[in-house]
Amino acid sequence: MSPVSVISLPSDLCLPTSFIDRSGRELNPLHITIPNLGMCRKGKLMTRASMSMSLTTAVSDDAVIRRRGDFHSNLWDDDFIQSLSAPCGEPSYRERAERLIGEEPSYRERAERLIGEVKKLFNSMSEEDGELITPLDDLIQRLWMVDSVERLGIDRHFKNEIKSALDHVYSYWSEKGIGCGRESVVTDLNSTALGLRTLRLHGYDVSADVLNHFKNQSGQFACTLNQTEDQIRTVLNLYRASLIAFPGEKVMDEAETFSAKYLKEALQKIPVSSLSREIGDVLEYGWHTYLPRLEARNYIDVFGQDTENSQSYMKTEKLLELAKLEFNISHALQKRELEYLVRWWKGSGSPHMTFCRHRHVGYYTLASCIAFEPQHSGFRLGFAKACHIITVLDDMYDTFGTLDELELFTAAIKRWGPSIPRIWDPSATECLPEYMKGVYMIVYNTVNEMSQEADKAQGRDTLNYCRQAWEEYIDSYMQEAKWIASGEVPTFEEYYENGKVSSGHRVSALQPILTTDIPFPEHVLKEVDIPSKLNDLASAILRLRGDTRCYQADRARGEEASCISCYMKDNPGTTEEDALNHINAMIRDVIKGLNWELLKPNSSVPMSAKKHAFDISRAFHYGYKYRDGYTIASIETKSLVRRTVIDPVTL
Structure with a gap:
């Protein structure tokens, strides 16, 4: 009763x-x-x-x-900011937040320095035959940079650089998609899928019909039986692109069905790694329920762990450090806002x-x-x-x-x-x-x-x-x-x-x-x-x-x-x-x-x-x-x- x-x-x-x-x-x-x-x-x-x-x-x-x-009670009582418990020997939420606020000036100084360095990385991509890119990979490199800063939650610092990079990619876009670089002989599914997603998210007029050019004679998306990491990442980007679908785009539905099945099967075969965690997160949250700050927090944990060459490592290291600093700087601001909100709620x-x-x-x-x-x-x-x-x-x-x-x-x-x-x-x-x-x-x-x-x-x-x-x-x-x-x-x-x-x-x-x-x-x-x-x-x-x-x-x-x-x-x-x-x-x-x-x-x-x-x-x-x-x-x-x-x- x-x-x-x-x-x-x-x-x-x-x-x-x-x-x-x-x-x-x-x-x-x-x-x-x-x-x-x-x-x-x-x-x-x-x-x-x-x-x-x-x-x-x-x-x-x-x-x-x-x-x-x-209903269950308020999980965060009115004094939780000051007294939230922590494991034995660890600082409380208040102590951690106050420490972050105290370190905020030095965080900001480091962040400003890194912002300047990342802007230089973007600008180096605009140079003909720069050190970091070539005419055979300049499109995918630009897309990777834009995608990375957005998923890490630091894109607000690079609006002009992002627009410049995407304008360049869009200038080489065709009805069959794009290759890895502006001088690539053939189009590439990974570059095209990532380009379709990223360009759409920035309001560029790109048709999903480009994906039809990557089907086999039976009208199906197909990949080799040997699931290499590069191939898995290609299908992951195809899945991410398929979620940015517009009404009436049958090919996007087909791409989602194929890529979701492929990725779920891949998770059963590949070892636990940063790639498997990334796939699991994307399959779980998709796009509509993958909130930007949650995505940034999750992506920080897996970003750059599979980087092998020194140039890529240099880029990921700078991006990752900046993402961590930005996350903690906003964390300190959240503490102050929550204190105000709790006072308002009580008052x-x-x-x-x-x-x-x-x-x-x-x-x-x-x-x-x-x-x-x-x-x-x-x-x-x-x-x-x-x-x-x-x-x-x-x-x-x-x-x-x-x-x-x-x-x-x-x-x-x-x-x-x-x-x-x-x-x-x-x-x-x-x-x-x-x-x-x-x-x-x-x-x-x-x-x-x-x-x-x-x-x-x-x-x-x-x-x-x-x-x-x-x-x-x-x-x-x-x-x-x-x-x-x-x-x-x-x-x-x-x-x-x-x-x-x-x-x-x-x-x-x-x-x-x-x-x-x-x-x-x-x-x-x-x-x-x-x-x-x-x-x-x-x-x-x-x-x-x-x-x-x-x-x-x-x-x-x-x-x-x-x-x-x-x-x-x-x-x-x-x-x-x-x-x-x-x-x-x-x-x-x-x-x-x-x-x-x-x-x-x-x-x-x-x-x-x-x-x-x-x-x-x-x-x-x-x-x-x-x-x-x-x-x-x-x-x-x-x-x-x-x-x-x-x-x-x-x-």
């Missing part, structure tokens, strides 16, 4: 005395007393959920039946909200894994705050709040009028239960604070625009609460369209991206926010993948509607397996569409303006890779925090 708690609630709750609609007009006043709020309703099942999601049902003397998800009253999950450290980690450049502090902290609010609202609307309370809360949010949104109106919350007043205030204060940061960055008022986004988000939650209360399973289309809003992608991305140094005039914002295809597809991935990971636990809590159940209702006779296969196929198509929206050539919107919103989709996708990592944060999410935030790299 689920544990029972007693929660004291007022016997009478009144509706606000007036409402403000979206146009700012005051509606007719209402004076209604609602007794016995939260009486048991159809769909509010009190059963034990799977995967540690047991329910706590709280019943007050007023017969209010309240559901609670039995907002969040620790008293015991009905919801507290995953702010995990959300910060996701943000730092997709935007770890120093100048994006506002983005990282804004994303963590927005996601914390989303989680509080999610748990309140899905489980803890009664339908009547949620209607009061939704009405209170809509009283946050567009004319004077930054002026606090105490009457907005006077009829809310005490716990909801705290939720309202954290939403109100945080959205205002983030808007002020966005106003500074964009040079214009952003609050009303962002407030409308939050209002639409709350409306979508209210709709889901009604479905839960009634036990209704809507049509797939109705659920899916509402679910893309309630996924929270838009409100998690909007204010954080507006705090960056990237200008977002109205025409650019429309290509990133609504009504853009980018926002629609990113929201779709979050809804679809989230439902495949959460639907069983949600159903056990009495939440019947999901993409799976709605699809089965619309298609009588289908099984859960059929529905999951259909949803997974949708996700694959959506990912390809999202790739296109980010990378399509000759776009009027710079890729830099779209990249953060795109990467937020990747971050959420990572959290749902194996399970609901936002509810069960003690496995992959905990590992990610330790791997990318807590533990520095050994120099």
Whole structure:
């Protein structure tokens, strides 16, 4: 039996005395007393959920039946930065972080020296017949350098050099691909696959049809039976290229199928090595869930270990040292940002909200894994705050709040009028239960604070625009609460369209991206926010993948509607397996569409303006890779925090 708690609630709750609609007009006043709020309703099942999601049902003397998800506690308590334990004899997180901060000036000096030396390596490639390259390998050498600095997480220092290198490669690109060098007689699969991937990621117009020239007479990709290291690396680059697919590219699907099978078989035959670890990481994470900072951390461990000649060793040594220094420099910055975030979390009253999950450290980690450049502090902290609010609202609307309370809360949010949104109106919350007043205030204060940061960055008022986004988000939650209360399973289309809003992608991305140094005039914002295809597809991935990971636990809590159940209702006779296969196929198509929206050539919107919103989709996708990592944060999410935030790299 689920544990029972007693929660004291007022016997009478009144509706606000007036409402403000979206146009700012005051509606007719209402004076209604609602007794016995939260009486048991159809769909509010009190059963034990799977995967540690047991329910706590709280019943007050007023017969209010309240559901609670039995979420595990905050893994990183409010003092974890200062007191996180370490193995016996080893320094704590605080001591390690303070040591890094103390060493930061010397790290920066060494990093600046290495940046200059790596730039010289890039520039030497521009010299005709330079010491490091020849006309027979200049293309693959340039691609290797670009690919290496990107995977190591140090590419931000070499934007001009990268563009120059890729412009050179692109000038020799043909419909059959490229060879290793500009004077190569034949094209080469390794160079072509790496070139296709790298050029696409930088917005160059390259067709996947080049891969058709590397098929045999039977129309199949083929390799010799003898799996040499060079051949394995070629297929690895083919696999990596296949993940940057656009809609309708059959050859990319074929390349992915062939290369994935080949690499899995190779792993069974080759010894454990840096190559096998690299293959394992790429197969596990692909591209969409391989967050840049996690990739950098993993690649640091394997980079350059198989280098044999002295010239290659010199390059890898410099790149690797710079990558380690950069990782630890940003590690010191993370420590300061986390201290601020924990203070904000405590000051907002969040620790008293015991009905919801507290995953702010995990959300910060996701943000730092997709935007770890120093100048994006506002983005990282804004994303963590927005996601914390989303989680509080999610748990309140899905489980803890009664339908009547949620209607009061939704009405209170809509009283946050567009004319004077930054002026606090105490009457907005006077009829809310005490716990909801705290939720309202954290939403109100945080959205205002983030808007002020966005106003500074964009040079214009952003609050009303962002407030409308939050209002639409709350409306979508209210709709889901009604479905839960009634036990209704809507049509797939109705659920899916509402679910893309309630996924929270838009409100998690909007204010954080507006705090960056990237200008977002109205025409650019429309290509990133609504009504853009980018926002629609990113929201779709979050809804679809989230439902495949959460639907069983949600159903056990009495939440019947999901993409799976709605699809089965619309298609009588289908099984859960059929529905999951259909949803997974949708996700694959959506990912390809999202790739296109980010990378399509000759776009009027710079890729830099779209990249953060795109990467937020990747971050959420990572959290749902194996399970609901936002509810069960003690496995992959905990590992990610330790791997990318807590533990520095050994120099």
